[in-house]
Amino acid sequence: xxxxxxxxxxxxxxxxxxxxxxxxxxxxxxxxxxxxxxxxxxxxxxxxxxxxxxxxxxxxxxxxxxxxxxxxxx
Numbered sequence: 317x318x319x320x321x322x323x324x325x326x327x328x329x330x331x332x333x334x335x336x337x338x339x340x341x342x343x344x345x346x347x348x349x350x351x352x353x354x355x356x357x358x359x360x361x362x363x364x365x366x367x368x369x370x371x372x373x374x375x376x377x378x379x380x381x382x383x384x385x386x387x388x389x390x
Contacts, residue, residue, distance in 0.1 A: 317344060 317325075326342045327334045 319343070 322342055322344060323334060323337045326332070327337045330337070
């Protein structure tokens with residue numbers, strides 16, 4: 317399969333413009349090439365779970381200004 321045939325097949329399958337498919341650069345993967353992985357699993361995760369990251373961290377509490385500056389008169 318030629319590069320042009322690959323681009324046309326991807327364009328047809330996705331509905332994208334042929335120029336966009338060529339710009340992105342698709343190619344066939346060799347099923348016998350086992351050491352090739354464009355997104356290897358040994359790379360650290362590039363996302364942050366903010367719920368986990370904020371555990372145990374202080375967080376602001378909304379108070380009214382009157383409560384903030386209130387004082388007890390003797």
